[in-house]
Amino acid sequence: MTSESFDNLILELRRGVIVLAVLSQLGEEQYGYSLMKLLSDQGLVVDQGTLYPLLRRLESQGLLQSDWRIETDRPRRYYLLSDEGRELLPRLKEEWSSIVAMLKTMLA
Amino acid sequence: MNLIDTYVSEVGKHLPKKSAADIEAEIRSVLQDMLEERSQAAGKPVDDELTFEVLKEYGAPDKVAASYQSQRYLIGPQLFPTFQMVLKIVLSVFGTLAILGLGIQLARYGVSVDGIFQGIAGIISAFITALGNVVLIFAIIEWVLRSKGSTFPSQELPAEKQWDPRSLLKISPPDRVKIGERIADIVFDSAAIVLFNFYPHIIGFNYLQEGVWKDFPVFSEAFFAFIPWLTLILVLDIGLNIAVLRQGNWKSFTRWFDIGLRGAMISIGAVMLSTPGLLAITADALITASPLDLPTAGLLEVVARQGGASILAIIIIVELIEIAKHLYRMLVKDTKAAPFDVNG
Numbered sequence: 094m095t096s097e098s099f100d101n102l103i104l105e106l107r108r109g110v111i112v113l114a115v116l117s118q119l120g121e122e123q124y125g126y127s128l129m130k131l132l133s134d135q136g137l138v139v140d141q142g143t144l145y146p147l148l149r150r151l152e153s154q155g156l157l158q159s160d161w162r163i164e165t166d167r168p169r170r171y172y173l174l175s176d177e178g179r180e181l182l183p184r185l186k187e188e189w190s191s192i193v194a195m196l197k198t199m200l201a
Numbered sequence: 202m203n204l205i206d207t208y209v210s211e212v213g214k215h216l217p218k219k220s221a222a223d224i225e226a227e228i229r230s231v232l233q234d235m236l237e238e239r240s241q242a243a244g245k246p247v248d249d250e251l252t253f254e255v256l257k258e259y260g261a262p263d264k265v266a267a268s269y270q271s272q273r274y275l276i277g278p279q280l281f282p283t284f285q286m287v288l289k290i291v292l293s294v295f296g297t298l299a300i301l302g303l304g305i306q307l308a309r310y311g312v313s314v315d316g317i318f319q320g321i322a323g324i325i326s327a328f329i330t331a332l333g334n335v336v337l338i339f340a341i342i343e344w345v346l347r348s349k350g351s352t353f354p355s356q357e358l359p360a361e362k363q364w365d366p367r368s369l370l371k372i373s374p375p376d377r378v379k380i381g382e383r384i385a386d387i388v389f390d391s392a393a394i395v396l397f398n399f400y401p402h403i404i405g406f407n408y409l410q411e412g413v414w415k416d417f418p419v420f421s422e423a424f425f426a427f428i429p430w431l432t433l434i435l436v437l438d439i440g441l442n443i444a445v446l447r448q449g450n451w452k453s454f455t456r457w458f459d460i461g462l463r464g465a466m467i468s469i470g471a472v473m474l475s476t477p478g479l480l481a482i483t484a485d486a487l488i489t490a491s492p493l494d495l496p497t498a499g500l501l502e503v504v505a506r507q508g509g510a511s512i513l514a515i516i517i518i519v520e521l522i523e524i525a526k527h528l529y530r531m532l533v534k535d536t537k538a539a540p541f542d543v544n545g
Contacts, residue, residue: 125227126234141231142260142268149224149269161226169234170227 111139113185115147116178119157124169148172156181204252205232208262215266224269232259276339280346284339286532288332293528295331297460299324304468309475376451376530383442390435390442397428405481410490417481417490424479427469434465456527463520470517480505 114137118128125145132139151157156178161168174182209232213225235255240247259265276284303320310316396404405418441462445455473479482505487498 124230124234126231142265145227145231146268149220167230167233168226169230 107137108143110189111137111143111147112151113189115139115144115151116156116174116182116185119172119174119178120182122171122173124171128172151178204249204256205229205236208232208256208259211262212266215263216269220269228259228265232256235259274343276336276343277347280339280343284335287339288335289532290528291331291335292328293532295327296324297464297524297528299327301464301467304464305471308468308472378445378449378451380446383446387439387442390439394432394435397425398432401425401428415490417486419481421478421481423476424473427473430465430469434462434469438462451527451530453531456531460524460527463524467517467520470513470520474510474513474517480509482506 114132115128118131123131125141125148128148129139129141129144132144148157148159152159152172156175157172158175159170159172161170163169206229209225209229212228213221216224232255235258236247236251239251239255243251245251303317303324306320307316401420402416402418404420405416407414407416437458441455441458445451448455482502484495484498484502487493487501488495491498493501
């Protein structure tokens with residue numbers, strides 16, 4: 094297997110966790126760039142080409158809410174979990190825990 | 202207009218109009234955040250070089266715009282299987298008709314290099330036209346479904362139908378050859394070859410004139426000019442029937458070979474239809490051979506001619522139906538079969 098194929102597999106693995114990671118960090122308001130930095134500081138590097146379309150999609154699905162704010166000299170769009178998103182997040186976390194437990198058994 | 206504005210404007214050209222302004226504003230905001238951070242890290246003010254670096258990292262405008270849109274298809278995965286099936290059917294029918302047309306043209310006007318090249322060019326043109334029309338129609342259907350908001354998102358394949366394993370019992374074994382039909386074909390082909398080549402004089406009537414038996418042939422010399430071609434087709438048909446009987450099943454090659462033979466028969470039939478004087482049953486011949494008067498003999502000539510044309514037309518239609526059956530079997534697998542006895 095080539096290095097590129099391996100990298101693609103890693104990318105696929107990481108793609109599977111991005112939605113949960115993003116939702117877990119939006120209990121408090123974040124704007125797009127700050128969210129990207131927050132995720133990166135915790136080890137999950139998400140490029141802007143993935144993050145911003147994802148944020149819009151999650152908003153269109155009703156899991157996030159957003160609003161524009163003018164701060165200093167430029168407008169920024171702030172995202173926050175919606176009521177539906179807050180309701181869904183614990184269930185996603187639970188599902189994730191069971192997946193991790195299952196994989197731990199399989200990989201042991 | 203600075204670089205950022207130009208970049209955002211370029212991205213906006215590829216975005217859906219409804220959300221373009223909002224997305225452009227967000228991208229502009231992100232880029233400004235990125236530039237600010239890089240400027241602070243580099244300890245220098247924002248300049249063109251820094252801006253180029255950030256824009257390169259952000260990505261090409263069309264790629265960025267594409268990430269905001271769902272995948273777009275000319276013909277999506279839901280319609281594609283249907284498109285494939287329709288395309289196969291249409292190309293096969295067009296191809297068959299085009300080849301038949303070429304055969305009729307060559308048979309009527311004679312074989313020439315120019316005629317063959319023109320015919321092949323016509324076939325290729327027909328294929329391309331058919332392909333383009335089918336693609337266009339399905340692209341329009343895809344666009345209509347998407348614009349009306351189809352009941353399932355374009356990224357997902359349609360939900361599988363409830364599959365019943367009992368449907369496996371209805372799947373037929375490979376296309377078995379009907380032995381009786383093949384043998385009957387061989388017998389009739391052989392009889393026709395012998396009759397038309399060795400005993401053509403017996404195809405007619407015998408009549409007694411002045412105490413002497415005379416022959417009244419049905420077919421004229423013009424008809425017998427086609428016999429070598431018909432004989433060739435019949436010989437090939439016998440060979441095909443023998444091969445098919447030995448194999449026990451129809452295969453793609455044998456089906457296509459049979460289609461070719463039937464196509465050739467249709468071509469010859471079409472030329473014969475347009476060739477006058479194939480029958481020897483003329484008013485003059487009838488008057489010479491019998492006590493019929495001119496009006497009656499003329500009527501009988503017309504009846505014989507119309508009857509002959511009708512028989513040729515029926516033969517052509519039957520051959521077309523057989524070709525259609527072959528194409529159907531090859532393209533659409535939906536045959537009936539005797540059910541298996543699951544209890545053994």
